[in-house]
Amino acid sequence: MCGIVGAVSTRNIVPILIEGLKRLEYRGYDSCGVAVHQNGQLRRARSTARVSELQLNVESDGVASGTGIAHTRWATHGAPAVHNAHPHFSHGPGSDANTATSGRIALVHNGIIENHDELRFDLKNKGYVFDSQTDTEVIAHLVDHLYDGDLLDAVQRATLQLRGAYAIAVFCKDEPNRVIGAREGSPLVLGVGEGGAEHFLASDAMALAGVTDQIIYLEEGDVVDIQLGKVWISSRTPEGRVYGATAATAAQAFKPVQREVRIVHAHTGAAELGPYRHFMQKEIFEQPRAIADTLDAVESVTPELFGDGAYRVFKDIDSVLILACGTSYYSGSTAKYWLESIAKIPVSVEIASEYRYRDSVPNPRQLVVTITQSGETADTLAALKHARSMGMNHTLTICNVATSAMVRECELAYITRAGVEIGVASTKAFSTQLVGLFLLTLSLAQVRGHLTEAQELAHLKALRHLPVAVQAVLALEPQVMAWAEEFARKENALFLGRGLHYPIALEGALKLKEISYIHAEAYPAGELKHGPLALVTSEMPVVTIAPNDALLEKLKSNLQEVRARGGELFVFADSDSRIESSEGVKVIRMPEHYGALSPILHVIPLQLLAYHTACARGTDVDKPRNLAKSVTVE
Template identity: 45%
Template sequence: MCGIVGILGRAPVAPQLVDSLKRLEYRGYDSAGVATLDGGRIVRRRAEGKLRNLEASLDASPLDGAVGIGHTRWATHGAPTEANAHPHATDRVAVVHNGIIENFRELRAELEAEGATFQSQTDTEVVAHLASRELAAGASPRAAVQATLKRLRGAFALAFLFAGEDDLIIGARRGSPLAIGHGQGENYLGSDAIALAPFTDSVTYLEDGDWVALTRNAVEIFDESGATVVRAGVRASAAAIVVDKGNYRHFMAKEIAEQPEVVGHTLARFIDMSAGRIRLPEGADVDFAKLDRLAISACGTAFYAGLVARYWFEKFARLPVDIDIASEFRYREPPLSPGGLALLISQSGETADTLATLRHCRAQGMRIGAVVNVPTSTIAREADLVFPTVAGVEVGVASTKAFTCQLAVLAALAIKAGRDRGVLSVEDETKLVSALVELPRLMAEALRLEPEIEKLATTFAKAQDVLYLGRGTSFPIALEGALKLKEISYIHAEGYAAGELKHGPIALVDESVPVVVLAPFDPLFEKTASNMQEVAARGGKIVLFTDAEGAAHAGDAFAVLTLPTAYAFVSPMLYALPIQLLAYHTATFMGTDVDQPRNLAKSVTVE
């Protein structure tokens, strides 16, 4: 989660930029940099490592300029070096960026063929060169940005600074957040309200696809088509808190919306974006070829992430997987292989049953791997290998972004296992990695279903029972969908493997029971469609989540929600979003406490 800030001020802005970046350092601290205009020229200071290194650079060589942009980086493309630090610039434009530009290789090759010289390994630098090319052809800054945005594929937030334009910053968002701060004769841009808190409590959040042209006295917002739009402003707390709901009603809604961004940054910890290959974090490498079996254990939502991972490890690596709910694992006393690997999954890293399982496996001589969101947690400290999720703080008790980040890590590990064990070729790895790199963009597209899902929530709020069905990797997502609905709406729900419908659950089906079917158009779709016909024959209300091809074969469904077409490998992460939204809007319609549902705690630290 990189941090972006931009300031149109009335005095030198470099100190203010650094102060804002300090508030955003939780979003990234591999490197940092600022750029301002001095006599109309773009001047930069960048430094590897913590912000104090950038401060030292500015102390030694201060920057003037009353307009500037800054960035604190969590590396995706390229190592955390000064050369790869943002802002990236030509003599005409400087850019800071959060997210992933999926098609940067093609764009870079095109630009290099035209004579552009690149100074970094990053995907961001192509944005600066694209905009610079448009400016050189005579385009205005606004036209240059609009043309550049049309060439980019991915999920991102951007801020542009232009040589000779000391009263202009342009920002854009597609899948990653960006907020405008309104001042008196000054205006600001930031990744969230936290960055803007020292300057203003008047904030406007850009919606997905928006771009904005800021001057000191005006704010012009445009939608993806270039039409001028108005977005509602909010009053943000002037207190510099680390966790802020922004313009969302609940933390859970904000955390659902953050998933394109945080999944992208989690993947960046496990993928060499430039090479299109898996690269595990330093100190966390493991040779899966030496394993005969893999043991996975977790609780609640994390357990469902493990269930999905079992499909991946066994399909792509032919590695047998034993998986248990952590509260059952050690009591079942399964035979464990000394020297084998136990993979524990926990958002907090403090889950009591999961920690007890870790210690049981350790006593049996197993090596311990941990997929955790808190690197200082007990589970992380006691593990041999830590595979971090980069979800950021998750306030909502019902896990959302932590779940999809766990899946992202497990997907990368499964590909690594497939390569280690000779099941996947280099070409296979490249194909699967490409599917992961596309995922943040697809997630951002999936979130656009929210208005349709909100309408459906009124139907679900009237139900006493709901069934969720899925096959293959969609089965654990069905389990997760049912859990989410139970957790926050208090409606009874059950998830089933679709093939089990006739083995009992079909007895519950009548016109009062919504049946949620998760069925991307894959080799299992036809069988799931048969189950849908059985439900329809009994009057059940089928709510089908599928893709365009699946929608064309939907048959008799109460509602069909069409997600972006995606490679089957990544569909569990993509289909997790609409079921989270369905649970959320059902609960809000019913008036329950979404962020703190009754009887539940964020981290279960007792057995």
């Protein structure tokens, strides 16, 4: 979602700030801005266009400085408009909110401040002028109100009054060459420049690619003070973590801490489009390589694939709880079928954003599995912390970012190697998640005595053949493109699947609605006659996943139900499923049946269908409206 870049240096850092924003564009945004300390004043440029437009404005206005912050915003509080765009300036009593250089405090913020209304009411009574509808502007005014010559002290005291999630970067007109950052619930990293002479802040290490590879991952409650040649990190004490704590000074609520400097080589080349029309198309076609890379170090099935101590954990558990959101939730739903049929272990799959807000029965012997592409998904992190607070300490994550908060928070981890995923609609991250979850299934089956040596060898052989099998499915693209021309004229679609392909139908429907804006729903095919069949007409395309498995004959009966009501069927069928094209029935034949791993193959044409339908409708494929890549707020 929102992106932050900040810097303190002896050189002009505006080009670095702008380039950092460009590297964060993949996260999704609807406005952007930059603010600097220039000639003793705060200067700012903001735009509801793309970062490239902001760059032109900054260059034409001569904005340049060694101290500054920049931001891409995905709207939560307040519409996507320039006056709601970050950075925000403070406007104390008697100030003019409409002057571009007015104000004493400049601030950018990721996250949501839950008590912004009460803080706004109090600050308005103190004479502060509000220029936006955002919760962020409240923080800028609060810091200004608490400022007494030391920006670090003001930010520390301000954070004690904030309830919610935030990552912020702040600087003050009265203190050049100084930026303060703070985080609670949203990611923020510190970049150490060459020789320690300059320092950077960012919400994602990728924003600093090419600038520095020395990264410090700030932890919950950290506040960082960056100056020329100096970095100072403090963190909340237990007393300071209590909302509303009445520490006489900020020094009582914070203590100095040391954080590890890591060498992180961000993938600068991953953002190159190459010969593809969109990043989503590129990432669809990168799946054979992503799957091969994810399997690269797998020579045998062993619990140690998931970290030291995994065997002990796997022996101790009696069930699995999967927590995830969006596409990751559907990968977890697929894994439920694998885990229960192959590993013979009970599985619950929960939407992370719902799990912590309901009463549930904790089980200390349950393995809590989180699934997240970014490792920073706020709802999933919060659900994990909720589970741990109830004594469920056996935790494992399937994640694509080894340095993410989720990996640091979990006892065990399997890192997928999909590489950076730019398109908002997930493709290669999803397929590699499924690979990781299948390996988890085999490892648990082995520990529980449900995997013979012959079965292990057969499954490993199938996994190693997956990249070739996926490549064969990608060759179906021209046939899918023909279907997409028809779908582009529709406004509704149904997706059907049975068994472990039902979650794949859900994922296919999600992809279509995400990027083409066609309303799409997915159902278990057996549920048609329990309601959805009422929607079926000649104007309602029905996409069906038809693998040659034990449920095929049942599925054929469901297809007849659709045809009898005049519905038009679009069937992805295995080559030996004996489903033929006819009037009202269009069939694309998959190259081969792939047994338990069939969902990984069948999701590929659904991705292609969504992609080419969106292209035919002329939508913004990589940055669909209202959506963000990394959902770091609730």
